[in-house]
Amino acid sequence: MQTSLIWVTYAVAIVLLLAIASIFVYIYQTPRDRAVSVTIVCIFTTNALLATVLLMPVDVALVSSTSSSKDGRKKDWATPNRVDNIVYTLKIVYYTLYSLDAVLCLLVVPFTYFWYEEYDEEAAADGSQTFGSRLWGAFKYTIAFILLVVILFLVGFFVPVARKAKLDKHMDLDYFKHILAENHGERALSFALGLLITIGTLIYLIYTAAGLALLPVALIKSAPSISAPSLAANTASQLEQNRERQRQLEGRNEGREGGLDARDRRELEALVREERTLIRRERLAAESSGEDRNWLVKSWIKIEAVFRPLKLVGGLLLMVLALLIFVSMLITGIDKAKNSICKVNCGYVLGHINIFQPMNWIFVISSKVFPVDYILFLLLVLFLFCASVVGIATVGIRFLWIVLFKIRKGHTSPQALLMATVMLTLIVLALNYSVAMMIAPQYATFGPQTYCDRASRHPGEQPDCSNHRSAIKHCTELAENPVAKEVCTPSVASTFINRVTINFPFFGVVDFWAQFVFLGIYLIVFLTTLFRTPKLDTDQMDADLEEEEEEGLLASTSRRFNATWQDITGRAKKNYGTTNGDRNGSVSA
Structure with a gap:
C-alpha cells in the first residue's frame, strides 16, 4: 500500500512538472517565431530532466519503506526477493530516464535545432523545399552527434576501471564491492553519465551559482519605484x-543661413x-x-500588484534557503576533504557524516513521514532549477566573452530556447550529483534507515533494540554489522553516482572540487548584488x-x-x- 502511494505521488509530481515546463517554455519563447516542433521538444526535455532528479526521493522512500527506523529492523513483508524487486524496478526507471536524457540532449535537441534552421519560407512557398529535403538537411548535420554518442558509449564500454580504487583496502567493504562489480553495459552508461555530469558541472557552477544569488535579491527588489x-x-x-x-x-x-x-x-x-x-x-x-x-x-495586473509585497517576503525566505544550501554544501565539502575514506582514489566518497549538516538533517527527519520529504525535495529542485534559468537569462549563452544568444521573457528565439534546454539538461544532471553528494548525502543514500547494533540472543534471531534506544544507529556505507548488511539498503541513485566516482575517479575529483568553485562564485555574486545598486543600461x-x-x-x-x-x-x-x-x-x- 505504501509503495503504491509513493509511485502515485511521483505520478502527480510528473503532471505538475509538465505544467511547469509548459509555462517555462511559453513565458520565454517569442510569440512571433513559435515552432511546434521546438515547443514540444523543449517541454518534453525539460519535463524528462526534472522527472529524473525528482525520482531520488521516490528511490529513498521505497528502499526506506522496507525497514523500521524505530527499532532498526527489517519489516516482515520485506523479504530479500521483495527488496530485490523494488531495487530492480528503480534501476529500470533510472536507466530509462538517464538514457532518455542523454538521447534528448545529444540527438533529439540538435536534430530539432537543425530542422528549424533548415526551414526556408520562400522555398517552402514555391515548393522547392519538400519535407524529405528538409529532413535530410537536418539529419546530415545530426550525423556528427550520432557518431559522438557511439564513440562515447564505446569508450565507456572498453575503458578500464580505476585500479587504485580496487587496490584500496576500503574497497573490501561489501558496499563498495557491490559498486565495483558491474557489467560492461553499466560501465558504458556510467562513463557517459559521468562525462555529462562533469560537463554539466562546469555550466552549473557558473549559471546556477549566479542565479542562486540573483533570484532572491531580484524578488526583493522587484517592486517598481513608480506605478x-x-x-x-x-x-x-x-x-x-x-x-x-x-x-x-x-x-x-528659421531664417538662419548656417542653421543651428x-x-x-x-x-x-x-x-x-x-x-x-x-x-x-x-x-x-x-x-x-x-x-x-x-x-x-x-x-x-491588479492581482499581481496586490500580491507584490509577498515577493519581498518570498525573496527573504529564498535568501535564507540559499544561505542554508551554501552552509550545508560547505560543511559537506570540508567533511569529505578531511574524512573521505579513500580521497582521490574514489572521488571523495564519504563513509558517514562527521559534522552536523542542517539540510541533510532536515531531509532525514522529514523522510520519516512521507510525503513531507518529497514536497521539500520538490521545492528544493524547483528553486535550483529556477535559479539556473535566472542565471542563464542574466549571463546569456556565451562563448567566452561573446554573447551568442540572450534569454529573455517573450523574446527568446527558438534556437536560443533549444540551446538553453540542452544547458538545463546538463545542469540538472550536475544537480543530481550536487544534491546526492553535497546537499543531503546521508538522506540520498539511506534516508531514515537505521539498524540495531546489538547481538541477538539466539542464532538467526533478529536483535531487540526496543529497550536499548542507544543501540539504534543510522545506516552508513561503513557499517559492517551483520544486521546492518541485512537491514540497510542503499538508494539506487547514490549507488549509481558512487559507481561513477569510484570507477572513474577523475570525474569524481573534478565534480567534488568544482563544488568549492560553485560556492566561491555564489559568494562573490551574492555580495556584489547585495551591496551594489544595479545600473540601467542606457544603450x-x-x-x-x-x-x-x-x-x-x-x-x-x-x-x-x-x-x-x-x-x-x-x-x-x-x-x-x-x-x-x-x-x-x-x-x-
Whole structure:
C-alpha cells in the first residue's frame, strides 16, 4: 500500500512538472517565431530532466519503506526477493530516464535545432523545399552527434576501471564491492553519465551559482519605484516638455543661413534621443497598466500588484534557503576533504557524516513521514532549477566573452530556447550529483534507515533494540554489522553516482572540487548584488527590458508601497515633480 502511494505521488509530481515546463517554455519563447516542433521538444526535455532528479526521493522512500527506523529492523513483508524487486524496478526507471536524457540532449535537441534552421519560407512557398529535403538537411548535420554518442558509449564500454580504487583496502567493504562489480553495459552508461555530469558541472557552477544569488535579491527588489499610472503620467509630461524644447530650438533655426550652432545642434540631438526613450517608456507603461487590453489581463495586473509585497517576503525566505544550501554544501565539502575514506582514489566518497549538516538533517527527519520529504525535495529542485534559468537569462549563452544568444521573457528565439534546454539538461544532471553528494548525502543514500547494533540472543534471531534506544544507529556505507548488511539498503541513485566516482575517479575529483568553485562564485555574486545598486543600461534598445530594470531596481521602500497602491487602484497622484534626472531619461527615486 505504501509503495503504491509513493509511485502515485511521483505520478502527480510528473503532471505538475509538465505544467511547469509548459509555462517555462511559453513565458520565454517569442510569440512571433513559435515552432511546434521546438515547443514540444523543449517541454518534453525539460519535463524528462526534472522527472529524473525528482525520482531520488521516490528511490529513498521505497528502499526506506522496507525497514523500521524505530527499532532498526527489517519489516516482515520485506523479504530479500521483495527488496530485490523494488531495487530492480528503480534501476529500470533510472536507466530509462538517464538514457532518455542523454538521447534528448545529444540527438533529439540538435536534430530539432537543425530542422528549424533548415526551414526556408520562400522555398517552402514555391515548393522547392519538400519535407524529405528538409529532413535530410537536418539529419546530415545530426550525423556528427550520432557518431559522438557511439564513440562515447564505446569508450565507456572498453575503458578500464580505476585500479587504485580496487587496490584500496576500503574497497573490501561489501558496499563498495557491490559498486565495483558491474557489467560492461553499466560501465558504458556510467562513463557517459559521468562525462555529462562533469560537463554539466562546469555550466552549473557558473549559471546556477549566479542565479542562486540573483533570484532572491531580484524578488526583493522587484517592486517598481513608480506605478504604471504614475509612470505614464510622468512620461507624458516629460515628453511634452521635450517636444516643446525641440520646437523652440527649431524656431531659432528659421531664417538662419548656417542653421543651428554646434551647441544647439548637440542639444537637439540629445532631445531626439530622449524622445525615442520616452516614447518607448510610454508604450510600455500603457501595456503595464493594461490599457487596450481585455478585462482578464487588467484583473491579472491588479492581482499581481496586490500580491507584490509577498515577493519581498518570498525573496527573504529564498535568501535564507540559499544561505542554508551554501552552509550545508560547505560543511559537506570540508567533511569529505578531511574524512573521505579513500580521497582521490574514489572521488571523495564519504563513509558517514562527521559534522552536523542542517539540510541533510532536515531531509532525514522529514523522510520519516512521507510525503513531507518529497514536497521539500520538490521545492528544493524547483528553486535550483529556477535559479539556473535566472542565471542563464542574466549571463546569456556565451562563448567566452561573446554573447551568442540572450534569454529573455517573450523574446527568446527558438534556437536560443533549444540551446538553453540542452544547458538545463546538463545542469540538472550536475544537480543530481550536487544534491546526492553535497546537499543531503546521508538522506540520498539511506534516508531514515537505521539498524540495531546489538547481538541477538539466539542464532538467526533478529536483535531487540526496543529497550536499548542507544543501540539504534543510522545506516552508513561503513557499517559492517551483520544486521546492518541485512537491514540497510542503499538508494539506487547514490549507488549509481558512487559507481561513477569510484570507477572513474577523475570525474569524481573534478565534480567534488568544482563544488568549492560553485560556492566561491555564489559568494562573490551574492555580495556584489547585495551591496551594489544595479545600473540601467542606457544603450539597450529593447524598451521593455530597459524599463523593467529601471522600474524594478532603482527604488526606495516607501516609493515601492506607493507604487503598489496606485497600481491596484489604477490612479496616479496629480502632482508629478520632474527633475533634471527625469528629463534625461531616468525616473527619480
